[in-house]
Amino acid sequence: MNRLAEQFEQLRTKNEGALVAYLMAGDPDPLRSLEYAMAMEAGGADVIELGLPFSDPIADGPTIQAAGVRAFQSKITMKSFVQIITEFRALSKTPLVVMSYYNPIWKMGEETFLKQIVEAGADGVAIPDLPVEESTNWLNQCRKYHTSRIFFVTPETDDGRAKKIAEQSTGFLYLVPRYGTTGARDELASHTASLIQRVRPLMPAGLPLAVGFGLSNKEQVQTVITAGADAAIVGSALVDKIAQGVSPETLMLFVRELKDGTRRSASAAV
Amino acid sequence: MNRLAEQFEQLRTKNEGALVAYLMAGDPDPLRSLEYAMAMEAGGADVIELGLPFSDPIADGPTIQAAGVRAFQSKITMKSFVQIITEFRALSKTPLVVMSYYNPIWKMGEETFLKQIVEAGADGVAIPDLPVEESTNWLNQCRKYHTSRIFFVTPETDDGRAKKIAEQSTGFLYLVPRYGTTGARDELASHTASLIQRVRPLMPAGLPLAVGFGLSNKEQVQTVITAGADAAIVGSALVDKIAQGVSPETLMLFVRELKDGTRRSASAAV
Amino acid sequence: MATRVATSSNQLNKLGVGKLSELPKDGKYGDFGGQYVPEILIPALKQLEAAYESIKTDFEFQRELKVLREEYGGRPTPLYFAKRLTEYAGSAQIYLKREDLVHGGAHKFNNVIGQALLAKRMGKQRIIAETGAGQHGVATAMVGAMLGIPVEVYMGSTDIERQKMNVYRMKLLGAQVHPVIAGSATLKDAINEALRDWATNVQTTYYLIGSVVGPHPYPMIVRDFQRVIGDEIMGQTLRRDRKLPDLLVACVGGGSNALGTFYPFVNESSVHFLGAEAAGAASLGKGSVGVLHGAKTQVLQDEWGQISETHSISAGLDYAAVGPEHSLYKKLGRGEYISVNDEEAFEGFRMLSQLEGIIPALESAHAVYAGVQRARKMRKDQLIVITLSGRGDKDLETALRYEQARGTV
Amino acid sequence: MATRVATSSNQLNKLGVGKLSELPKDGKYGDFGGQYVPEILIPALKQLEAAYESIKTDFEFQRELKVLREEYGGRPTPLYFAKRLTEYAGSAQIYLKREDLVHGGAHKFNNVIGQALLAKRMGKQRIIAETGAGQHGVATAMVGAMLGIPVEVYMGSTDIERQKMNVYRMKLLGAQVHPVIAGSATLKDAINEALRDWATNVQTTYYLIGSVVGPHPYPMIVRDFQRVIGDEIMGQTLRRDRKLPDLLVACVGGGSNALGTFYPFVNESSVHFLGAEAAGAASLGKGSVGVLHGAKTQVLQDEWGQISETHSISAGLDYAAVGPEHSLYKKLGRGEYISVNDEEAFEGFRMLSQLEGIIPALESAHAVYAGVQRARKMRKDQLIVITLSGRGDKDLETALRYEQARGTV
Numbered sequence A, B: 001m002n003r004l005a006e007q008f009e010q011l012r013t014k015n016e017g018a019l020v021a022y023l024m025a026g027d028p029d030p031l032r033s034l035e036y037a038m039a040m041e042a043g044g045a046d047v048i049e050l051g052l053p054f055s056d057p058i059a060d061g062p063t064i065q066a067a068g069v070r071a072f073q074s075k076i077t078m079k080s081f082v083q084i085i086t087e088f089r090a091l092s093k094t095p096l097v098v099m100s101y102y103n104p105i106w107k108m109g110e111e112t113f114l115k116q117i118v119e120a121g122a123d124g125v126a127i128p129d130l131p132v133e134e135s136t137n138w139l140n141q142c143r144k145y146h147t148s149r150i151f152f153v154t155p156e157t158d159d160g161r162a163k164k165i166a167e168q169s170t171g172f173l174y175l176v177p178r179y180g181t182t183g184a185r186d187e188l189a190s191h192t193a194s195l196i197q198r199v200r201p202l203m204p205a206g207l208p209l210a211v212g213f214g215l216s217n218k219e220q221v222q223t224v225i226t227a228g229a230d231a232a233i234v235g236s237a238l239v240d241k242i243a244q245g246v247s248p249e250t251l252m253l254f255v256r257e258l259k260d261g262t263r264r265s266a267s268a269a270v
Numbered sequence C, D: 001m002a003t004r005v006a007t008s009s010n011q012l013n014k015l016g017v018g019k020l021s022e023l024p025k026d027g028k029y030g031d032f033g034g035q036y037v038p039e040i041l042i043p044a045l046k047q048l049e050a051a052y053e054s055i056k057t058d059f060e061f062q063r064e065l066k067v068l069r070e071e072y073g074g075r076p077t078p079l080y081f082a083k084r085l086t087e088y089a090g091s092a093q094i095y096l097k098r099e100d101l102v103h104g105g106a107h108k109f110n111n112v113i114g115q116a117l118l119a120k121r122m123g124k125q126r127i128i129a130e131t132g133a134g135q136h137g138v139a140t141a142m143v144g145a146m147l148g149i150p151v152e153v154y155m156g157s158t159d160i161e162r163q164k165m166n167v168y169r170m171k172l173l174g175a176q177v178h179p180v181i182a183g184s185a186t187l188k189d190a191i192n193e194a195l196r197d198w199a200t201n202v203q204t205t206y207y208l209i210g211s212v213v214g215p216h217p218y219p220m221i222v223r224d225f226q227r228v229i230g231d232e233i234m235g236q237t238l239r240r241d242r243k244l245p246d247l248l249v250a251c252v253g254g255g256s257n258a259l260g261t262f263y264p265f266v267n268e269s270s271v272h273f274l275g276a277e278a279a280g281a282a283s284l285g286k287g288s289v290g291v292l293h294g295a296k297t298q299v300l301q302d303e304w305g306q307i308s309e310t311h312s313i314s315a316g317l318d319y320a321a322v323g324p325e326h327s328l329y330k331k332l333g334r335g336e337y338i339s340v341n342d343e344e345a346f347e348g349f350r351m352l353s354q355l356e357g358i359i360p361a362l363e364s365a366h367a368v369y370a371g372v373q374r375a376r377k378m379r380k381d382q383l384i385v386i387t388l389s390g391r392g393d394k395d396l397e398t399a400l401r402y403e404q405a406r407g408t409v
């Protein structure tokens, strides 16, 4: 059992949802992004999602696009990306998932890429522009390297397809409750709960369901967890703070607050 | 017999060619153009050719175009044009020919126009854009007002046509020895003499032949007269002087020099 | 509307002609037309007329013309049913004759290709042309390049300044562009200068006039080369609707696209003609009979016969005279001519862009506006054809400046 | 040259397809193509594919398309024998396929009209598009106006600055233009942004892609709508010369005009294909296999798979990837692809202007240059067709600046 599965298992026993915290590797530079990742972990993030910057991030909104630009300005390379993971893993046992567009992976070779990041300490990979249909080889590699392969389900995905996607997924299933790209929003799509209810029965038993895209505060995290998700993913809201240049400590406090939203017992008290 | 015919008759007895001197009415203003006309007469011009400015002088080169622009700037009107003729006639018996594009004449009415200028003292009219084919009514008016109707013949005009044109002409026939528009040139088209020889036999006996377009100095005047023309017409070279703002006296001296070129006896001495 | 075609045969008989379609007679359209040019050009005009008569029945010439029109020029141009424009006008059916799709972007090509082939046939070594907005100059430069005949274009220096891109187009096509600084330094002056050049080089040079203006035989030649517009419309409407159009609409600068549209229908008294002039250059609407550039015709002039300066947002309509045949149509009531001002033309420009996705030349926009206004007064079963003489790409800068000045963009 | 078409049936069999013409299979062209897009768009792509399959055999749809292509778009476009260009090149006979005469000034229309009708059929209320130079945006805005469907266009802010007139054209046609400031603020980024918009509004919105790029079924749809170019060429050359061309030449940006030209001939092994890429954006010549904008194809990228910024004098070729079907043609040797640099393209631009009186789009000028070079190596009895994808009016300012910088004007 890998770190991701262990983590979800533990949280389940604690009756807590997971907080998945996203940040862009190299934003604002490799060293500081590592510091921010550690701050997230210290703040209580249950999973770190580490973005690999890409020149053409079609699934991302302006916030994460801008983080990618900052990362490129810091001259991040594949080598320093892997190094961030290595350093993180040396300091922490918290599961780490890589979020990358497909082209850098393809370019390096799926296996080479996977081998490097897994050896560095990554536990899973989510590829926003690689649907299951294009993933035959990728799935094999993930199996070979015992890495979680995280796919996406959206409101547009019909039941048959959602089932198929869920069956290919390990680690967790990434449920995008709304249309569009990443980015913090104030309202949470009202249909999130019913979407969770629709998708849950299609999933293999034991596969955690994470909801992401657009969560920006504790209340939203709480809503999502209350609605039945196993995890809430927060990205742009955290990247926003990093863009503002907050200290790792400030970021840590914010993560801590978000994490509060994942406690089911606590949520009942609100 | 009108003034033009008389003048050519007298010159013939003196074995002289005629000098026809052109200027634009109203250049640089009505009063001064009258002074210049008088200076030309005093300098020995045998015929004054007075241009009526026109907005679109297609047969004229830059020099005379510019004279027209100056005349318009002096706000010349049809009334002041007629007045210049009246004043000139009050002071001189030298024949005066009007040079005008057709549209101002048409606009006013051929008869009205002719009546006014004839009453003011003009002796003939040359219209560069009115070929004989379009002249039926015009010819009748000219007959009615005993005014010379001056037509043009060019190197392109074949014998048949030249004959027809000459037959319609009175006062003199205007021979254009070269292609193009008015304007002073240094060389004189070499074929001028042969052109004169070709055209002369086609003309009714007694109709004077005037050569114009491009004559700019005494030598050219002389060449033309020697070649058998009855008159040399100088336009742009005189307008050039006026454009330079020379005094009437200076213009007079220049005309005098040109006039020298018309004396057949003198020409032999050169 | 039916009262508009009031050309009684009496009136025509008085003119001594049986049918309007048989004009010109002796170079004249009734009282209009003629050859008011310096004597030096008269023989050249006669030579041109003779050459033109000879190619009219020359199989080889006509075939070459047809092939080039089709394969180089893109003819026939479509007749397009403007559904949304028709709905917007709300009554008669509006069709557009798509001269905007012709090579070079305007009907000008139809004439230029014909005359340039004629020039070649006559053995001329050089073609000169005048241009206002540059459209005729560009068309001439294009065809000159294609046939390998050197082209020189006279253009007022004011227009050169206003139409930089067309100047560059001509140069790119290998033509020489001569700036004309005389007068108002616009089209009228460019024509003057071209006439002067022609007078100087008449033996070697073909003067390629761009509209149904100038001395005979030009108005006839240009009309005959442009009648392909109307001929095609006739075939297209008959094939499509089994009837002739009720109304033909075209803009009138010199009048070539309008005459090309109207002329084939001139004996069809059920077909009404509507010409749209620019209000600031409405020779037919506000002019009087005069002589300009070799022809007697309606001219904008002052009381002394000096030619007026004109203004129009569309350079191609910015001309103080009009083809003599239009003067006759107007006099006889065979054609109706109305003025469209800059603002209305711009409305036509926007209307067609937004309703049909076709940006018309500002010239053509005058016809669009006039056609839509008229459509409203007609019946739903009636058929209008508006000739779209050209496309608007050349006018974008002008239009943008116009909108900026009005604060609408 | 005959050795160029080395597509052995062995190679094809290995790909598991009988004939190239039957691709795509499962959304793939051999190894290329596919649907590398966010999950949210997958259902929309499937819906699009289904809708597209249904209109392929829908009589009414196909008739409407044909009528609009002809009467609105000006099809068929001529095949023009370029006599002087042929003489200049001195060997094989050069014909030009005149897509420059299509409404809007480029082949882009062929595709846009088809997809816009499809969008209407699918009941979409809104069309979005990306544009680089503005040509595809303008074509989309035109057709949107004509059909009465609102159009919004994404365009890099750098391109907006460079192509002011096309921006104004789009606005005039009633389209909204959204500036994209991300990345290099050019075409690639505009596509990114359009994809994001589509992901957000996928239920109501049709994303109208402008070339044979993007996820399946776009490369197929665009190819099918553009194949009218090659279909017409086939009919025209057969009718005229009773034989097929020996060589087809087209420029390759995304590759739609080239594929539209080539595809109908793909099973005719005697017909050679030559694609001309911009040297500064030669995805086929200098790229490697990658994934961009939803498809696996040849991409210009760095060693880490980051997409490169490209440069070309012609905005329409200034794109880091190419249609997947071209990647396959190149891999199999079915098509030959060469690089033409800015200077050479400009030579093609001038050449065609001065010899034929046709100012080509700078994109098309790449094909002209490549075609003339190749013609020299061929026999006099051989036949080349160069597809002139568009006219050069849109490029005059660029060309003028280029000449000014080099001091040639």
Ligand SMILES: Cc1ncc(COP(=O)(O)O)c(C=O)c1O
Pocket (backbone or CB within 6 Å): C106, C107, C108, C133, C135, C136, C210, C211, C212, C251, C252, C253, C254, C255, C256, C257, C258, C315, C316, C317, C361, C363, C364, C389, C390, C391
């Ligand atoms: C597009 C267009 N339409 C109309 C005209 C006016 O000319 P005509 O009245 O001779 O058709 C021009 C002249 O340049 C033009 O370019």
Ligand SMILES: Cc1ncc(COP(=O)(O)O)c(C=O)c1O
Pocket (backbone or CB within 6 Å): D106, D107, D108, D133, D135, D136, D210, D211, D212, D251, D252, D253, D254, D255, D256, D257, D258, D315, D316, D317, D361, D363, D364, D389, D390, D391
């Ligand atoms: C005239 C023209 N040609 C070619 C292209 C390149 O596109 P494609 O390769 O898809 O034909 C463009 C793109 O804008 C264009 O405008």
